[in-house]
Amino acid sequence: MSTLSLDLARAFNNVSYNCLLKTILKKGLPLWVLNIVRAFLKNRTTSLLFDGQTSQLFPTETGIPQGSPLSPILFLLFISPLLEATNKENRQGVSLSFVDNTNLMVWSPSARRNCQLLEGIHKVCLDWARKSGASFALDKYQLIHLSQKKASDLTACISIPGFSREPQKSLKVLGVWLDQQLNWKLHIQKAAEKGDKQLRALARIAGSTWGLDFEKTRLLYNTTVRSSFCHRAQVWALGDQG
Numbered sequence: 001m002s003t004l005s006l007d008l009a010r011a012f013n014n015v016s017y018n019c020l021l022k023t024i025l026k027k028g029l030p031l032w033v034l035n036i037v038r039a040f041l042k043n044r045t046t047s048l049l050f051d052g053q054t055s056q057l058f059p060t061e062t063g064i065p066q067g068s069p070l071s072p073i074l075f076l077l078f079i080s081p082l083l084e085a086t087n088k089e090n091r092q093g094v095s096l097s098f099v100d101n102t103n104l105m106v107w108s109p110s111a112r113r114n115c116q117l118l119e120g121i122h123k124v125c126l127d128w129a130r131k132s133g134a135s136f137a138l139d140k141y142q143l144i145h146l147s148q149k150k151a152s153d154l155t156a157c158i159s160i161p162g163f164s165r166e167p168q169k170s171l172k173v174l175g176v177w178l179d180q181q182l183n184w185k186l187h188i189q190k191a192a193e194k195g196d197k198q199l200r201a202l203a204r205i206a207g208s209t210w211g212l213d214f215e216k217t218r219l220l221y222n223t224t225v226r227s228s229f230c231h232r233a234q235v236w237a238l239g240d241q242g
Contacts, residue, residue, distance in 0.1 A: 001105060001106070001107040001114070001145075001146045001147070002105070002106055002107075002111055002114035002115065002117075002118060002143065002144065002145045002146065003103055003104065003105045003143070003144050003146065003171065003173070003178070004103070004104045004118045004122065004141065004142070004143050004158065005101065005102075005103050005104075005140075005141065005142040005143075005144075005171060005173065006101070006102045006103070006104065006122075006125065006136055006140075006141060007100060007101055007102075007136065007137045007140035007141070008079075008100040008101075008102070008134055008135070008136060008137070009134075009135045009136060009137040010135075011075065011099065011100030011134075012063055012064050012065075012066050012071060012075060012100075013062070013063040014062060014063065014133060014134050014135065015062060015063055015064045015074070015075060015078050015134075016062055016078075016132055016133040016134075017041050017042075017061065017062065019078065019131070019132045019133065020037070020041075020064075020074060020077060020078045021034060021037065021038060023077050023078060023080060023081060024037060024077060027077065027080075037074065040070065041064065043059075044059070044060040044065070045057040045058065045059055045060060046058060046059075046060045062133070064078075072099065075099065075100075076099075078132070079097060079102075081128060081132070082095075082097070082102065082125060082128045082132075083095055083097055083102075085124050085125075085127075085128055086104065086121050086124055086125065092106055092107065092108060092117055093105055093106030093107065093117055093118075093121060095121070098174055101174075102125070103173055104118055104121050104122070104125075106118055106121070110153070110156070111145040111147075111152070111153055111154055111155070111156040111167075112153075112156040114145065114156070115143075115156050115157065115158040115159070118143075118158055119158060119159055119160065122158075122160055138160070138162040138163045141160070141163045141165065142165070142168050142171050143157075143158055143165065143166075143167045143168065144167055144168045144169075144170070144171040144178060144180065145167050145180060146178065146180055146181075146182055147180065147181070148181055148182060148183075154167060154180050155167065170186050174232075175231050175232060176231070176232045176235060176236065177190050184236040187236050188236065191228065191229040191231065192229060194228050194229065195225055195226075195228050195229035198224050198225045198228055199221075199225050202217065202220055202221060202224070202225060206220075
């Protein structure tokens with residue numbers, strides 16, 4: 001199995017209004033949703049502030065405003081055609097996305113064949129980007145080959161113009177560290193280090209006779225320390241079984 005991690009350049013700023021509205025129509029959403037989104041996006045202006053000087057307002061004809069709770073939802077609608085195109089049943093792989101980060105995953109008997117599959121799916125991504133006005137940041141691409149067979153060749157490189165990095169030995173995907181053998185040792189190490197660091201920080205503001213009381217200390221522990229080293233435990237905690 002191999003994973004190619006893609007990153008959209010200036011994701012929210014490059015959202016095309018026309019493409020977004022067309023996608024909403026294709027999804028069959030009610031007309032009132034389309035009207036709300038159109039009203040939310042139209043007549044937007046921007047000014048620049050530099051060194052105490054403010055520029056004149058100029059129209060903003062692309063992009064969705066960051067900071068609005070509606071913007072992530074609109075971005076998911078905008079990028080949904082990309083996921084549909086890369087997840088067709090006749091493809092030997094799957095694509096997953098979280099905001100501007102998209103991961104293409106394929107599987108076959110060899111890493112070299114995986115690279116060929118990824119190259120084909122990447123062309124689909126570029127075709128979507130060309131039609132939607134988006135662009136990918138090639139300098140942020142990362143490739144990793146995954147196999148638990150010690151004899152597997154995990155050095156195959158992918159042929160994508162503008163991308164020449166060799167396969168990574170580890171890759172962080174949505175907060176989870178993947179290593180080439182999928183034994184999760186790296187993720188467990190990183191999680192333990194992060195949890196220990198947060199626990200030490202918590203100890204500085206809470207003591208048996210001073211600082212935060214037990215209830216507030218427990219709340220901080222559950223929301224920071226515990227959530228940190230238990231992140232995606234349902235995936236990596238199974239690594240030693242079997």
